[in-house]
Amino acid sequence: MHNLSRQGLIAAAAVAALAAAGCAGGGQVEQKPDKPALFQPGSAIGYQKYGKDYPATTVKDVPGPCSYESISRKDYSGQTLKIITHAVPVIGEPTKLHAKQFEELTGAKVEVVNVPFGELHQKILTPLQAGQPAYDVMFYPSLWIGDMAPYLAPVPKEYLDTPGMKDVTKAFMGVATWNGTVVQYPVDGDRHYLKIRTDVLKDPKQQAAYKAATGRDLEVPKTWAEYAQVASFFTGKDFDGDGKPNFGSAEVTKRDDLMFSAFISRAAPYVKNPGVKGGVFFDVETMQPLINTPGFVRALDDMVKAKSAWPPGGANFGLGDEIFSFGGGQTLMSYSWDDAFIQAQQPDSRVRNKVEAAPLPGSDEVYNRTTKAWDKTPNQAPYFTWGWTSAVAKTARNQKMAFDYLCFFSNEANTALDLTIGRFGVNPYRNSHFDAAFWEKQGWDKDTAEAYVRTLSDMEKSTNRVFDLRVPGVNEYMSSLANGVAAALAGQKAPQQALDDVAREWTDITGQIGKDKVQAAYRNVVALEDNS
Amino acid sequence: MSRLYATFKYTVIAIWACFVAGPFMWAMTTSFKDANGVQGGATYIPWLQYKPTVTGWHNIFGGAGGVDVVHPFVNSAVITVAASAISLVLGSLAAYGLSRYRFKAGFIKNSDIVFFFVSQRIMPPVVLVVPFFYLLQSVNLLDSIPGLVIVTVALLLPIAVWVMVDFFNGIPRxxxxxxxxxxxxxxxxxxxxxxxxxxxxxxxAAMFCAVFGWNDFFFAFRLTFTEVQTLPQAVVALNSSIPPWWTLSAAALFGISPLVLLAVWVERYLSKGNLSGAVR
Amino acid sequence: MDGLRRHKSMFLLPGLLTLVLIIIFPLLFTIRVSFSGWNVSNPQMDFVGGANYVKMLHDSRFWASILRLGLLAGGTVLIQYVIGFGVALLVWRDLRGRRFWRVLFLIPMMTTPVVMAAIWQTIFHESLGPVNDLLGRLGLSPVHWLTGSGPALAALMTVEVWQWTPFMFLLLLAGLLSLPKEPFMAAAIDGAGVWRTFRKVTFPLMAPVSVSAIIIRLIEASKLSDSVYVLTSGGPGSSTESPGYYLYIRGLKEQQTGYGGALSLTYLVLMIVTLTVVAALLAKAFKVKGNA
Incomplete structure (x- = not known):
């Protein structure tokens, strides 16, 4: 109790001090007159001068409040912007690159710290909760919104009205919104989808062999059952003729890495019934966990069986391993983030233009939790997994400068360049990004580009989607889920048993965090899922 | 017999040397690869098996896709030297006292005090880091070099006491x-x-302090924000979801270099045989 | 007497007080927080009684990890001791290029564990790493280094042995170099062979250093966490979780500060008791052998 009152005092003092600092900072900005622009409207923008491994492409600066020209008129000299972001290169490298440019344009000093994924949550949240103004701008996975929201500054109207923001797709504006307020600044869009080697798929010899063995035509798998069949057929065969055996499927399976997302991908079509609204992970009305219902159990069954089609080490793959395996030509298929696909399409990639994007496999039937039976209808449920997002802390010394940085980060010229660099982790999130011609210009084959754009934009239209569990304490839920899935994969528990245990833990976690809190947050997720 | 013994001796040493040096050799060759060099499977010999590039090394010295290691290097050096020096001074004083005088307070005796010092190393770091955060926040030393020095002293002092008590016990009264x-x-x-x-x-004692101080990642990582970065942090910042093996390898090798010099220095003392009694 | 007391305290107190000052708040904080429900969305010092401790009693992952530590710490330290002693004996006396070997054998302990674990991860990578590649060249089938529970434990222990055998090596070599010459001469006069000399002279003389080195390594090894995190993240399933890593997941990754505090304190008490007992047993064992 002593502690509480002491903390209260500290917090109050901190708030007072911050308020004062905020005023001083804000005042300074207003007083500084605009300086002459360093860029002409529409000048050519390129990254070559920052390093020779950046593409030589240049794009035109698109006029607007976030353009090179507009930002270069601002004078933030003598001020410091503190940014925390993911490790280099994924989102960490563009953060640093644009920070450097922002310094050159505005005279501000920008300090960037890069942090590995596993540490990012804790490293951002601890100072926020302690009231320590450690970072002004934060880049993090969008599913943490429930933990972060109380500490974030809402995006001001002038930034919501920029053309760039207006162009962000409905799904990703939804991802950035918490209880009706936009608190995250969209800088990336992500989803899971299928990646497959078209050179193998279209090879008549392979087609014939597959037909002979299975009696089916070799085509892009439409269901997880077909995925399993194709994957196991090609496992152990040397389909690329490099003298080493190839494998069917590379998946993200490392327990405390991003495995939970892979599992949700596999479960989505079994659990998201278009006829049943009101929650995939929980019944939003009762907050009863649904994680041990037959749909999830079947997905876990599938995943356990799929092990035989994984390459060596495939049961401990992080995202990087998955990318190396698929991008290096070792495996036929994979499903995960955009990053993996763009990486496979880089100019120096071994599998460039031999790969194709397709929607995640669906299912022949989908579980109906109201009737407690399987509905025998084919089902598709795209999974909008988390992507990178950014936000400004309430404690930021100069919020305007912080938002200007994000607005500059995501301006049209920068985004157009960032999208093409696979390791940057910036993926389509604006309507204008769904343009096959843009990708063809990057040297993609017409088919590849069109399939990619179609896959992505179709997901936007779906009314039967799955999002992450965007509630407070999401890490605890996902850590518990990953642990259960890992136990089943390792053969320590049967799938049903493993998920029953997860459900029990989830009930405990909900109790700890507070049922009302989680329920209120989950209602927002349900609204996104049903695209209502 | 002795010929056989010599063969045996050199064989064992050669095997052990391969095992010890292996990871460094692997890191060395990996540091000259790029994504294509890594993806195709394990390769060892540049030019013959893969096309070498210096991207990895370029990246740690200001290249676009990397991290700056020079500043963190300086920070690490300052923190390590300061914390080691403080720990050595306080540690040898305390150790000398414990070695020469008898302390008694209730049931607590000398050996219990020594054990108290050493037991600080048993404490799992996870326990300490959250309270340390609030502690440093209350004195406004988060994200600062002095703050890290204080915390590092808590880690190093027990080691200094442990080594020096044994050592002083070996010096005749x-x-x-x-x-x-x-x-x-x-x-x-x-x-x-x-x-x-x-x-x-x-x-x-100085060597142990330097090693543990230089290599501390856990506390430095969690008690700093953007201003103070140490070398292990800079290297770990490369452990991304698409890990650039090459840059990581180059950074790892760079981070080891000062301590190799330390190893040479320590070995000189060893060879002169005057570490006698340093460990007992 | 007064003067003596002043001198006594003048030596001891600065160090002792510094350590107590730095450590007391964290310790009290942890004790207090272990009785609170402090978690990610509720960072408060409320009071939940012994709920965290009750939960811990049923936490089979925690207890399994503690048992596993017996193998991981005990096993690796034993291997480190045997190899460290063996190698130290080999480079102790006449050997060509012995200064080079000595420096080389010291280097691994100088490296940052969390960074080297990342390098080891690439080495044990089952598709792209050199270990399986070399096994393949010898005609052996690839080993599931990071995905089979047995091999994963072996991989972890390999990394620990690589990193910390030099620590043993250094302490034992320094001990060997400071041994008195007389007992060896006496043994030579008696016509004792290599093995007999080792058993009757070297080993007993090295007993105090050995005990000390083993204990300090056990203390450090029990905190094993970084390599688990990087190499296997506790998998497959939970079969490579160490207490240090489990505490990290609960206390930091999931930010269950209250529950993490309860686990940590329990762990701390268990370790202090165990290590005290082990230290006593070791001292006894070595002395007994020394007298024989």
Whole structure:
């Protein structure tokens, strides 16, 4: 109790001090007159001068409040912007690159710290909760919104009205919104989808062999059952003729890495019934966990069986391993983030233009939790997994400068360049990004580009989607889920048993965090899922 | 027999040397690869098996896709030296006291005090880091070098005490007694007569302090924000979801370099044989 | 007497007080927080009684990890001791290029564990790493280094042995170099062979250093966490979780500060008791052998 009152005092003092600092900072900005622009409207923008491994492409600066020209008129000299972001290169490298440019344009000093994924949550949240103004701008996975929201500054109207923001797709504006307020600044869009080697798929010899063995035509798998069949057929065969055996499927399976997302991908079509609204992970009305219902159990069954089609080490793959395996030509298929696909399409990639994007496999039937039976209808449920997002802390010394940085980060010229660099982790999130011609210009084959754009934009239209569990304490839920899935994969528990245990833990976690809190947050997720 | 023994001896040493050096060799060759060099499977010999590039090395010295390692290097050096120095001074004083005098407070005896020091190393770091955060916040030392020095001292002091108590126990008491007969105060006796004889012990203690101080990632990582970065942090910042093996390898090799010099220095003391009693 | 007391405290107190000052708040904080429900969305010092401790009693992952530590710490330290002693004996006396070997054998302990674990991860990578590649060249089938529970434990222990055998090596070599010459001469006069000399002279003389080195390594090894995190993240399933890593997941990754505090304190008490007992047993064992 002593502690509480002491903390209260500290917090109050901190708030007072911050308020004062905020005023001083804000005042300074207003007083500084605009300086002459360093860029002409529409000048050519390129990254070559920052390093020779950046593409030589240049794009035109698109006029607007976030353009090179507009930002270069601002004078933030003598001020410091503190940014925390993911490790280099994924989102960490563009953060640093644009920070450097922002310094050159505005005279501000920008300090960037890069942090590995596993540490990012804790490293951002601890100072926020302690009231320590450690970072002004934060880049993090969008599913943490429930933990972060109380500490974030809402995006001001002038930034919501920029053309760039207006162009962000409905799904990703939804991802950035918490209880009706936009608190995250969209800088990336992500989803899971299928990646497959078209050179193998279209090879008549392979087609014939597959037909002979299975009696089916070799085509892009439409269901997880077909995925399993194709994957196991090609496992152990040397389909690329490099003298080493190839494998069917590379998946993200490392327990405390991003495995939970892979599992949700596999479960989505079994659990998201278009006829049943009101929650995939929980019944939003009762907050009863649904994680041990037959749909999830079947997905876990599938995943356990799929092990035989994984390459060596495939049961401990992080995202990087998955990318190396698929991008290096070792495996036929994979499903995960955009990053993996763009990486496979880089100019120096071994599998460039031999790969194709397709929607995640669906299912022949989908579980109906109201009737407690399987509905025998084919089902598709795209999974909008988390992507990178950014936000400004309430404690930021100069919020305007912080938002200007994000607005500059995501301006049209920068985004157009960032999208093409696979390791940057910036993926389509604006309507204008769904343009096959843009990708063809990057040297993609017409088919590849069109399939990619179609896959992505179709997901936007779906009314039967799955999002992450965007509630407070999401890490605890996902850590518990990953642990259960890992136990089943390792053969320590049967799938049903493993998920029953997860459900029990989830009930405990909900109790700890507070049922009302989680329920209120989950209602927002349900609204996104049903695209209502 | 002796020929056989020699063969055996050199074989064992060669095997062990391969095992010890293997990871460094692998890191060395990996540091000259790029994504294509890594993806195709394990390769070892540049030019013959893969096309070498210096991207990895370029990246750690200001290249676009990397991290700056020079600043963090300086920070790490400052923190390590300061914390080691403080720990050595406080540690040898305490160790000397524990070695020469008898302390008693209730049931607590000398050995219990030594154990108290050493037991600080048993504490899992996870326990300490959250309270340390609030502690440093209350004195406004988060994200600062002095703050990290304080925390690092807590990690190093137990090591210094552990090494030095054993060492002082090995120095005959007659030496201090003689000095005190000559009119020295106990403190002067310690400085004039004991310390000069303690260089080997101090060397070992200093080396342990330097190693543990230099390599601390856990605390430095969690008690700093953007201003102070140490070298391990800079290297770990490369452990991304698409890990650039090449840059990581180059950074790892760079981070080891100063400590290799330390190893050479320690070995000189070893060879002279005057680490006698440093460990007992 | 007064003067003596002043001198005594003058030596001991600065160090002792510094450590106590730095450590006391974290310790009290942890004790207090272990009785609170402090978690990610509720960072408060409320009071939940012994709920965290009750939960811990049923936490089979925690207890399994503690048992596993017996193998991981005990096993690796034993291997480190045997190899460290063996190698130290080999480079102790006449050997060509012995200074080079000595420096080389010291280097691994100088490296940052969390960074080297990342390098080891690439080495044990089952598709792209050199270990399986070399096994393949010898005609052996690839080993599931990071995905089979047995091999994963072996991989972890390999990394620990690589990193910390030099620590043993250094302490034992320094011990060997400071041994008195007389007992060896006496043994030579008696006509004792290499093995007999080792058993009757070297080993007993090295007993105090050995005990000390083993204990300090056990203390450090029990905190094993970084390599688990990087190499296997506790998998497959939970079969490579160490207490240090489990505490990290609960206390930091999931930010269950209250529950993490309860686990940590329990762990701390268990370790202090175990290590005290082990230290006593070791001292006894070595002395007994020394007398024989």
């Amino acid at each position: 007659e030496i201090d007694e003689m000095a005190m007969l000559d009119g020295c105060s106990p403190f002067e006796a310690f400085v004039r007569a004991i310390l000069p004889n303690s260089l080997p012990g101090l060397t070992v």
